Amino acid sequence: MKYTVILNGCSSSFIHQAEEIRGFLSDNKQNPTLGYTIIFYNDEAKKDELMTNSPTTYIKLVKVIRYQPENFLEILEKLENNKETSLYIFPSDFAGSELSVRFAYRLLGSSLVSVNKIKLEKNELICHKALYSNNMQGEFALRKKPYCISIAKGFSNKKQSLKSTKYLVFKVDMTDIEKDDFIKKYDLKKPEKVIGLEDSKFLLAAGRGVRTRAKVERLEMIASEIGAKLGVSRPIAMNAWVPMNQLIGVSGAMTKPDLCIAVGVSGAAAFFAGIEKCKYIVAINTDSNASIVKSSNVAIIDDYQSVLEELFKIINSSQ
Amino acid sequence: MKILVCFKAVPDLDMMSDDDWVVDCELNVDISFVKAILNCFDESALEMTLKLSESMEGFNAPLNLTALTIGDKRKDSFLKTLYALRFDKAVRINNYEDIRFMPEVVAAVISKYVREIAYQDVIVLGRQSGEGDNAKTPLLLAEILGWPCITQVVKIELDDSASLKVTSMADDGILTQTLRTPCVLSVGNTPNSYMRIPTLRDKMKYGKTPIEVLDIESFDINPIVNTCKNDCELLSLKKISNNREGFIIDGRTPAEKAQILYDLYLKERLEEL
Numbered sequence: 001m002k003y004t005v006i007l008n009g010c011s012s013s014f015i016h017q018a019e020e021i022r023g024f025l026s027d028n029k030q031n032p033t034l035g036y037t038i039i040f041y042n043d044e045a046k047k048d049e050l051m052t053n054s055p056t057t058y059i060k061l062v063k064v065i066r067y068q069p070e071n072f073l074e075i076l077e078k079l080e081n082n083k084e085t086s087l088y089i090f091p092s093d094f095a096g097s098e099l100s101v102r103f104a105y106r107l108l109g110s111s112l113v114s115v116n117k118i119k120l121e122k123n124e125l126i127c128h129k130a131l132y133s134n135n136m137q138g139e140f141a142l143r144k145k146p147y148c149i150s151i152a153k154g155f156s157n158k159k160q161s162l163k164s165t166k167y168l169v170f171k172v173d174m175t176d177i178e179k180d181d182f183i184k185k186y187d188l189k190k191p192e193k194v195i196g197l198e199d200s201k202f203l204l205a206a207g208r209g210v211r212t213r214a215k216v217e218r219l220e221m222i223a224s225e226i227g228a229k230l231g232v233s234r235p236i237a238m239n240a241w242v243p244m245n246q247l248i249g250v251s252g253a254m255t256k257p258d259l260c261i262a263v264g265v266s267g268a269a270a271f272f273a274g275i276e277k278c279k280y281i282v283a284i285n286t287d288s289n290a291s292i293v294k295s296s297n298v299a300i301i302d303d304y305q306s307v308l309e310e311l312f313k314i315i316n317s318s319q
Numbered sequence: 320m321k322i323l324v325c326f327k328a329v330p331d332l333d334m335m336s337d338d339d340w341v342v343d344c345e346l347n348v349d350i351s352f353v354k355a356i357l358n359c360f361d362e363s364a365l366e367m368t369l370k371l372s373e374s375m376e377g378f379n380a381p382l383n384l385t386a387l388t389i390g391d392k393r394k395d396s397f398l399k400t401l402y403a404l405r406f407d408k409a410v411r412i413n414n415y416e417d418i419r420f421m422p423e424v425v426a427a428v429i430s431k432y433v434r435e436i437a438y439q440d441v442i443v444l445g446r447q448s449g450e451g452d453n454a455k456t457p458l459l460l461a462e463i464l465g466w467p468c469i470t471q472v473v474k475i476e477l478d479d480s481a482s483l484k485v486t487s488m489a490d491d492g493i494l495t496q497t498l499r500t501p502c503v504l505s506v507g508n509t510p511n512s513y514m515r516i517p518t519l520r521d522k523m524k525y526g527k528t529p530i531e532v533l534d535i536e537s538f539d540i541n542p543i544v545n546t547c548k549n550d551c552e553l554l555s556l557k558k559i560s561n562n563r564e565g566f567i568i569d570g571r572t573p574a575e576k577a578q579i580l581y582d583l584y585l586k587e588r589l590e591e592l
């Protein structure tokens with residue numbers, strides 16, 4: 001059986017993509033399988049870095065102008081119409097999930113998004129993924145080859161050592177593929193502020209219980225004073241009280257801090273998935289029945305503001 | 320320009336308590352007792368389209384807005400609200416089948432509607448919806464129609480009568496593109512996109528416009544349902560447990576509780592950070 005990983009080397013998140021795929025592959029070893037990685041790239045200077053980080057020994061390099069799904073799909077269709085690969089694995093980012101579904105459609109295969117576990121059988125691929133807004137785990141059998149999956153977020157913390165030998169199977173220039181003439185103007189702007197919730201050791205997470213923009217701003221200040229980063233639940237991000245890249249949860253950042261203090265958050269499964277890997281969770285909530293209380297290590301049932309201001313004083317005076 | 324917004328009314332899963340998650344032998348979860356809400360991404364899609372339409376008042380380029388959902392009669396209340404918010408047409412494709420894990424069927428039905436019943440220039444829909452969390456419908460729809468698909472859309476503006484300026488979140492930043500229609504727009508996390516509430520006057524005036532009801536049978540879905548059942552079969556469904564100790568700190572005042580929290584549980588941990 002042969003599998004192929006598809007990575008977007010045009011993106012600044014390439015290392016992260018490669019890391020999470022390595023984490024996923026090491027958790028899901030399939031025997032015997034032979035792995036290839038197709039890396040799309042647009043900068044010759046980065047080629048060595050891309051090759052070094054490849055999750056598999058065998059690599060195919062494809063030169064393109066930039067990430068453009070319609071062009072990537074056209075290229076993949078051309079390169080991969082030989083039916084040799086049973087399983088295609090895509091990363092968890094926006095590009096990975098969109099490409100996996102559309103590519104499967106074009107190759108008449110089957111697809112599944114956000115897969116967290118697989119087992120390759122002779123005539124099917126058993127896949128696990130979260131359903132019902134992360135409240136349930138479902139097990140599926142995909143039966144139409146090629147199986148095209150994008151992996152769930154959160155595999156990147158499983159650091160794997162890099163295989164030293166790399167073998168370049170081929171390198172092609174596909175910069176002439178132009179399936180994007182529907183675009184009249186194109187402008188990509190880098191985000192203004194990178195928050196880095198994923199790598200933070202100490203998180204303060206704020207939810208709807210923090211009722212106003214002013215109170216969220218106060219939390220932002222407290223967080224920076226005590227050395228924490230502020231993350232928020234969906235309602236706070238939806239109100240645009242903080243930028244969307246401070247959202248924690250399945251649709252936002254999947255964090256793994258040593259400590260998280262969650263205030264005014266009910267602990268809905270879609271949110272909790274984003275702090276599930278946290279070592280120690282403190283919840284402050286007025287409702288003892290909120291699910292965050294059961295999902296925390298220790299909880300205080302009270303108004304978050306009174307407790308947090310007191311805690312802030314204590315931490316400040318002890319520093 | 321004709322714009323179709325497709326949405327799904329979903330159970331408000333935040334209302335379920337731990338004990339409510341009971342799976343029957345058909346791999347169904349009884350969610351009949353929780354209230355239905357608009358799927359959050361579809362809600363953003365609807366509001367985004369209303370904002371677009373509003374921004375064009377006074378322009379000489381009319382937008383024609385249709386809202387479509389697949390579901391049973393209970394979904395009509397959402398469609399009535401959309402009429403009151405001045406959608407030109409509200410369509411329900413009547414369905415009682417279990418298509419939770421069949422985005423292929425949903426995409427096929429919508430594409431048939433667009434190809435055979437009412438042509439559209441743009442289709443806007445949320446990126447993902449519960450209960451299935453498949454996150455595939457907009458992508459499959461674009462493939463079936465052979466249209467481009469922009470994902471994680473956060474803003475739609477009019478460029479000219481046949482093109483749109485679309486802002487979306489990309490892995491590397493914020494992407495703004497001017498696009499020729501037709502296209503599929505898949506809506507992601509969008510700030511300030513809770514759906515507006517219609518005025519009482521508009522509710523009275525427009526809310527009673529008849530909903531166009533079509534039967535899913537007429538879309539000839541049986542072959543696709545059968546393929547879906549085989550190609551991607553759900554084998555089991557289990558509750559994910561997130562429980563930890565959940566130890567509750569006792570104390571008379573917030574200050575006392577904060578002190579206990581710090582002394583017994585945080586001091587050392589903070590020092591180690």
Ligand SMILES: Cc1cc2nc3c(=O)[nH]c(=O)nc-3n(C[C@H](O)[C@H](O)[C@H](O)COP(=O)(O)OP(=O)(O)OC[C@H]3O[C@@H](n4cnc5c(N)ncnc54)[C@H](O)[C@@H]3O)c2cc1C
Binds near residue numbers: 206266
């Ligand atoms: C497909 C999908 C994806 C989603 N993705 C995400 C995601 O990535 N991230 C996310 O966060 N959500 C996500 N959600 C939404 C999620 O289901 C919840 O609706 C959301 O997490 C609830 O946010 P909350 O806890 O802040 O608000 P609520 O559920 O309203 O909880 C507020 C809490 O604050 C407490 N409270 C109120 N006042 C006080 C006070 N003074 N002091 C202390 N506590 C107080 C209340 O007791 C309550 O527990 C998603 C939903 C769907 C359907």
